[in-house]
Amino acid sequence: MSFIIKLNLLLLIQVCSVIFAQYQASTCIGGDKFALMNDKVTWNDASDICLQSSGQLAVLNTEEISNELVAFINDNSLSELNSRGFWIGLHDRHLEDSFEWVDGSAVTFTNWYGNMPDNARKKDQCHGQDCVQLWKKPPTTPLWQWDDDYCFKRKLFFCQYKNTPECV
């Protein structure tokens, strides 16, 4: 009996550590929770991790959401964790140069950096760059904008949890 209790307790601790170790910082924007996750992973893995925890890769489909997330990054010096960028839920994997949000919402607001997207093919002749990161260049500017990058690159990422009770 006590063995089973101990086993259950061990499982509970393991499950809890998985749930609670996932993100290192979060903020509420418009009733949704945006959480910076712990792992540097490919865009596909980032999307899967968000889905598995009942969320989605962050959808920054309005200027207000975009500005608030950038302010959160700057106010908390999150760039010190990764100065090159964070995966967000935007991609053109289905049709080149036809960008779509992971939740299907319309791409009306955009925040591309300089001459991006450029679908550079240097490291992937077949697909080019089909996944979008929130990017800061040069590293000293507080301005974060969108850049298409190779989906296989491993980056930190933001998950979005809609209508989270703690944010309502």
Ligand SMILES: [Ca+2]
């Ligand atoms: Ca592309």
